[in-house]
Amino acid sequence: MFNRTLFDPEHDAWRAEVSRFLTSEVVPQHDRWVADKKTPRDIWQRAGAAGLLGRGIPRQYGGAGRDFRDSAIVIEELARHRVHGLFTCLQSDIVAPFILRLGTDAQKDRLLPALCQGETLGALALTEPQGGSAMSDMATTARNSGESLVLNGCKTHISNGSVADVVIVAAQSARGAIGDQPGLSLVLVETERPGISQQAIQKCGMPALDTGRISLEDCVVPRGNLLGAEGMGFVYLMSFLGVERLVLAIYAQGCCERILQDLIRDCDARRTPQGSLLDHQNPRFALADLYSECAVNRSFIDQCIPQVQDGRFDPKSACIAKLRTTATLKKLAALGVQLRGAGGISGDSGAAASQDLLDASVQSIWGGTSEILQDLIGRSMASGL
Numbered sequence: 597m598f599n600r601t602l603f604d605p606e607h608d609a610w611r612a613e614v615s616r617f618l619t620s621e622v623v624p625q626h627d628r629w630v631a632d633k634k635t636p637r638d639i640w641q642r643a644g645a646a647g648l649l650g651r652g653i654p655r656q657y658g659g660a661g662r663d664f665r666d667s668a669i670v671i672e673e674l675a676r677h678r679v680h681g682l683f684t685c686l687q688s689d690i691v692a693p694f695i696l697r698l699g700t701d702a703q704k705d706r707l708l709p710a711l712c713q714g715e716t717l718g719a720l721a722l723t724e725p726q727g728g729s730a731m732s733d734m735a736t737t738a739r740n741s742g743e744s745l746v747l748n749g750c751k752t753h754i755s756n757g758s759v760a761d762v763v764i765v766a767a768q769s770a771r772g773a774i775g776d777q778p779g780l781s782l783v784l785v786e787t788e789r790p791g792i793s794q795q796a797i798q799k800c801g802m803p804a805l806d807t808g809r810i811s812l813e814d815c816v817v818p819r820g821n822l823l824g825a826e827g828m829g830f831v832y833l834m835s836f837l838g839v840e841r842l843v844l845a846i847y848a849q850g851c852c853e854r855i856l857q858d859l860i861r862d863c864d865a866r867r868t869p870q871g872s873l874l875d876h877q878n879p880r881f882a883l884a885d886l887y888s889e890c891a892v893n894r895s896f897i898d899q900c901i902p903q904v905q906d907g908r909f910d911p912k913s914a915c916i917a918k919l920r921t922t923a924t925l926k927k928l929a930a931l932g933v934q935l936r937g938a939g940g941i942s943g944d945s946g947a948a949a950s951q952d953l954l955d956a957s958v959q960s961i962w963g964g965t966s967e968i969l970q971d972l973i974g975r976s977m978a979s980g981l
């Protein structure tokens with residue numbers, strides 16, 4: 597839709613491969629997964645076998661050892677094919693990089709190959725029932741007990757939360773980063789352990805993507821399950837959540853471009869006594885505004901993608917990318933219903949347009965709400981960063 601200079605022919609070939617896999621293995625099933633509010637487990641293994649998982653993870657740990665542009669292509673193709681049930685970027689670009697960057701050799705050997713093959717499903721559990729935005733207020737604890745940690749607490753609205761085999765849990769621990777102050781730690785918790793229970797949460801936005809509640813009651817794990825240093829969790833989250841937000845922004849931008857393209861096509865096809873809908877100034881201007889927003893967002897995202905690879909990516913850009921793309925997405929999804937008239941809420945076109953609207957609402961909430969992103973951008977602005 598927009599001119600891009602980011603990719604070389606090898607990337608284009610990879611995009612075609614991803615598209616082929618999604619078209620043949622996922623798209624024909626996806627409506628059923630949406631209706632069932634459930635994505636079958638075996639598609640993760642097939643995605644792993646097709647190389648869709650762990651593109652950026654080194655080959656020695658079962659990944660493809662490719663650059664972040666390969667990952668971006670997978671995310672964009674998920675959005676272009678209207679797929680949310682198999683949200684591979686959660687596994688590949690959010691969970692696995694935490695383990696790659698913080699894990700011991702033993703943790704990496706044990707977990708990464710299975711995550712890249714889709715044999716093991718992973719999740720990142722930060723949000724708690726009393727509020728996901730207040731990360732400093734987490735109530736889940738990881739108490740030291742000899743060579744073990746004992747976890748207690750509850751995490752909610754966790755992607756893959758009811759199906760994950762291993763969860764990175766953020767919990768308050770006795771020792772913090774600074775002296776003896778309590779601090780957050782990240783702990784790997786295998787869900788087969790006693791004391792952990794998982795429950796699916798039904799939701800209307802992105803219904804095929806598993807979202808779950810995870811309860812921990814005296815769940816004992818070895819101290820060797822600490823991910824990184826004890827008490828450093830907050831520092832790790834602050835530095836890694838930037839890439840998570842960019843990943844979500846790349847997906848949101850992909851959704852924007854798909855919705856825009858379909859809407860322009862449908863408005864052009866819709867006849868009125870004066871011509872097509874695009875012959876009327878109001879729809880044409882409304883679409884032109886959002887087309888322009890999309891073009892500017894695309895250019896910003898494409899500037900961010902190589903920065904991840906070069907290690908130059910800054911958290912403020914991630915907040916801006918996610919804030920802007922999800923705001924445009926919500927406007928576009930609402931216009932997608934309005935400009936289709938009754939067809940925006942009935943029949944197949946209405947089902948798709950209304951689902952787009954619900955899915956868009958998810959995207960300005962997860963990974964940090966728009967209000968929290970505005971706050972973070974505002975604070976960094978004031979400190980001159």
Ligand SMILES: Cc1cc2nc3c(=O)[nH]c(=O)nc-3n(C[C@H](O)[C@H](O)[C@H](O)COP(=O)(O)OP(=O)(O)OC[C@H]3O[C@@H](n4cnc5c(N)ncnc54)[C@H](O)[C@@H]3O)c2cc1C
Pocket residue numbers: 719720721722723724725726727728729730752753754755756802807958961962963964965966967968971
């Ligand atoms: C589909 C889905 C998948 C998710 N996946 C994950 C996951 O994998 N892992 C995970 O840990 N979490 C996940 N989440 C949780 C998500 O990160 C939280 O929902 C989000 O951080 C907001 O927290 P909350 O829902 O508790 O809302 P709250 O924090 O209660 O916020 C409610 C409203 O108040 C506003 N608000 C709150 N505090 C402030 C403030 N200080 N200033 C201004 N406004 C404020 C918010 O912006 C929001 O509009 C997921 C959520 C969804 C919907």
